[in-house]
Amino acid sequence: xxxxxxxxxxxxxxxxxxxxxxxxxxxxxxxxxxxxxxxxxxxxxxxxxxxxxxxxxxxxxxxxxxxxxxxxxxxxxxxxxxxxxxxxxxxxxxxxxxxxxxxxxxxxxxxxxxxxxxxxxxxxxxxxxxxxxxxxxxxxxxxxxxxxxxxxxxxxxxxxxxxxxxxxxxxxxxxxxxxxxxxxxxxxxxxxxxxxxxxxxxxxxxxxxxxxxxxxxxxxxxxxxxxxxxxxxxxxxxxxxxxxxxxxxxxxxxxxxxxxxxxxxxxxxxxxxxxxxxxxxxxxxxxxxxxxxxxxxxxxxxxxxxxxxxxxxxxxxxx
Amino acid sequence: xxxxxxxxxxxxxxxxxxxxxxxxxxxxxxxxxxxxxxxxxxxxxxxxxxxxxxxxxxxxxxxxxxxxxxxxxxxxxxxxxxxxxxxxxxxxxxxxxxxxxxxxxxxxxxxxxxxxxxxxxxxxxxxxxxxxxxxxxxxxxxxxxxxxxxxxxxxxxxxxxxxxxxxxxxxxxxxxxxxxxxxxxxxxxxxxxxxxxxxxxxxxxxxxxxxxxxxxxxx
Numbered sequence: 001x002x003x004x005x006x007x008x009x010x011x012x013x014x015x016x017x018x019x020x021x022x023x024x025x026x027x028x029x030x031x032x033x034x035x036x037x038x039x040x041x042x043x044x045x046x047x048x049x050x051x052x053x054x055x056x057x058x059x060x061x062x063x064x065x066x067x068x069x070x071x072x073x074x075x076x077x078x079x080x081x082x083x084x085x086x087x088x089x090x091x092x093x094x095x096x097x098x099x100x101x102x103x104x105x106x107x108x109x110x111x112x113x114x115x116x117x118x119x120x121x122x123x124x125x126x127x128x129x130x131x132x133x134x135x136x137x138x139x140x141x142x143x144x145x146x147x148x149x150x151x152x153x154x155x156x157x158x159x160x161x162x163x164x165x166x167x168x169x170x171x172x173x174x175x176x177x178x179x180x181x182x183x184x185x186x187x188x189x190x191x192x193x194x195x196x197x198x199x200x201x202x203x204x205x206x207x208x209x210x211x212x213x214x215x216x217x218x219x220x221x222x223x224x225x226x227x228x229x230x231x232x233x234x235x236x237x238x239x240x241x242x243x244x245x246x247x248x249x250x251x252x253x254x255x256x257x258x259x260x261x262x263x264x265x266x267x268x269x270x271x272x273x274x275x276x277x278x279x280x281x282x283x284x285x286x287x288x289x290x291x292x293x294x295x296x297x298x299x300x301x302x303x304x305x306x307x308x309x310x311x312x313x314x315x316x317x318x319x
Numbered sequence: 320x321x322x323x324x325x326x327x328x329x330x331x332x333x334x335x336x337x338x339x340x341x342x343x344x345x346x347x348x349x350x351x352x353x354x355x356x357x358x359x360x361x362x363x364x365x366x367x368x369x370x371x372x373x374x375x376x377x378x379x380x381x382x383x384x385x386x387x388x389x390x391x392x393x394x395x396x397x398x399x400x401x402x403x404x405x406x407x408x409x410x411x412x413x414x415x416x417x418x419x420x421x422x423x424x425x426x427x428x429x430x431x432x433x434x435x436x437x438x439x440x441x442x443x444x445x446x447x448x449x450x451x452x453x454x455x456x457x458x459x460x461x462x463x464x465x466x467x468x469x470x471x472x473x474x475x476x477x478x479x480x481x482x483x484x485x486x487x488x489x490x491x492x493x494x495x496x497x498x499x500x501x502x503x504x505x506x507x508x509x510x511x512x513x514x515x516x517x518x519x520x521x522x523x524x525x526x527x528x529x530x531x532x533x534x535x536x537x538x
Contacts (some may be wrong), residue, residue: 177323177327180327180331181327181330182330182331182334185331185334186334186338299417299418300345300417300418300421303417303418303421303422304341304345304421306421306422306425307341307345307421307422307424307425308338308341310425310428311334311337311338311341311425311428314428314429314432315330315334318432318448318451
């Protein structure tokens with residue numbers, strides 16, 4: 001009986017985290033757009049506008065290019081599925097999520113990568129020029145991000161003696177000195193650069209443009225419409241919230257529910273919402289004041305991220 | 320200040336020094352690089368002040384304050400004046416592109432860690448473990464003097480070298496005598512003044528600050 005309740009609570013926590021991220025993703029997009037438009041002197045759409053957009057998209061008829069294969073349909077589904085899978089087992093609201101022992105940072109990153117790779121493949125699948133260009137650029141950025149991210153994880157893992165995600169967050173709660181160490185700070189700075197690059201935010205890609213020559217992510221999803229497009233937008237926004245949630249919990253773990261109980265989980269959710277909103281709004285403010293980098297200057301930014309992570313790992317090893 | 324906060328303050332300040340060294344290689348705008356140098360100078364001063372507070376050494380605290388004033392405020396202001404005199408060149412023109420020079424700097428950091436192993440083994444304090452960061456800053460300074468040929472970049476490289484030496488001096492010794500530290504700081508200040516005069520002369524004579532173009536003799 002006790003075992004059954006335990007399993008039930010774990011499943012409930014997982015469902016709760018997924019639901020929070022699924023609703024929070026579009027809302028965060030709305031918040032970031034709102035902050036941006038307010039700073040630019042516009043009124044801006046209401047914060048829940050992306051949710052309304054999603055409802056509209058999901059109600060639309062499904063249209064697919066005539067010559068596309070199953071890959072085209074699989075892209076959006078796999079994207080959302082991978083994000084849902086990693087969200088369920090990661091320490092976002094609760095510091096001891098279900099299957100916590102197996103939620104390894106490296107594994108989480110590679111599961112997320114599966115979604116991006118399939119999206120790039122499905123953009124190639126239609127055979128249009130834009131799709132190919134978008135996937136090529138996105139994969140280039142991905143290939144530059146990946147080493148930085150891996151070394152950043154390595155730095156955090158060495159400092160905490162584990163690469164298990166819940167353990168990394170719990171170490172932050174029990175030993176605040178680990179967070180203030182240069183290793184963790186450098187690794188997290190590098191992680192933030194990677195998050196901005198992977199989710200196509202401003203210095204790397206402009207999320208609000210359809211200009212042919214500069215777009216990266218938009219070029220990939222140009223062929224999608226209706227529910228497929230809705231799934232992609234949902235998946236991308238969920239991934240942003242997931243990555244930012246992970247970032248804030250690794251950096252300021254206070255408030256994460258470290259014991260079972262409705263009260264603690266509720267507090268954990270409140271803390272997560274507050275922290276993610278704060279980081280999201282900061283990114284939006286930053287985006288108002290930055291221009292997109294030239295594509296050929298991107299390696300500089302990402303090499304900077306890589307070097308940050310490398311320094312972090314080095315200081316962690318020598319400690 | 321207890322042991323844990325002391326060492327984490329020290330680590331963060333020393334980490335900031337080496338981070339600034341990387342940022343000078345990363346940024347292209349000379350103005351931003353000079354701003355980074357100012358931050359580095361202040362971080363260096365903070366290292367000295369933290370060490371001084373920990374060891375209850377008033378002289379070291381005074382030295383730290385002087386370092387903040389000299390390297391955080393005075394020298395960057397002087398370098399900025401040079402920049403104001405040359406409106407044409409706002410950006411560095413590196414011989415090696417930015418990603419490669421960043422990776423090179425990473426390799427130099429590894430080298431510094433490897434080379435200072437015996438020294439670190441000798442100084443077994445928490446400050447001693449940070450000595451490689453100072454050596455790495457020094458090596459990055461040399462590196463940036465080699466790959467960047469603008470007069471201002473040369474000044475920046477020299478200042479990086481000096482900051483690296485100062486960081487090693489603070490961390491490895493039980494406090495540099497005030498006179499020595501003052502002497503070294505004033506020396507650097509003087510060098511910057513001389514380089515500044517040189518850069519202004521270069522600019523007014525040849526309207527160029529690229530040292531590679533000064534290879535031929537003129538009458």
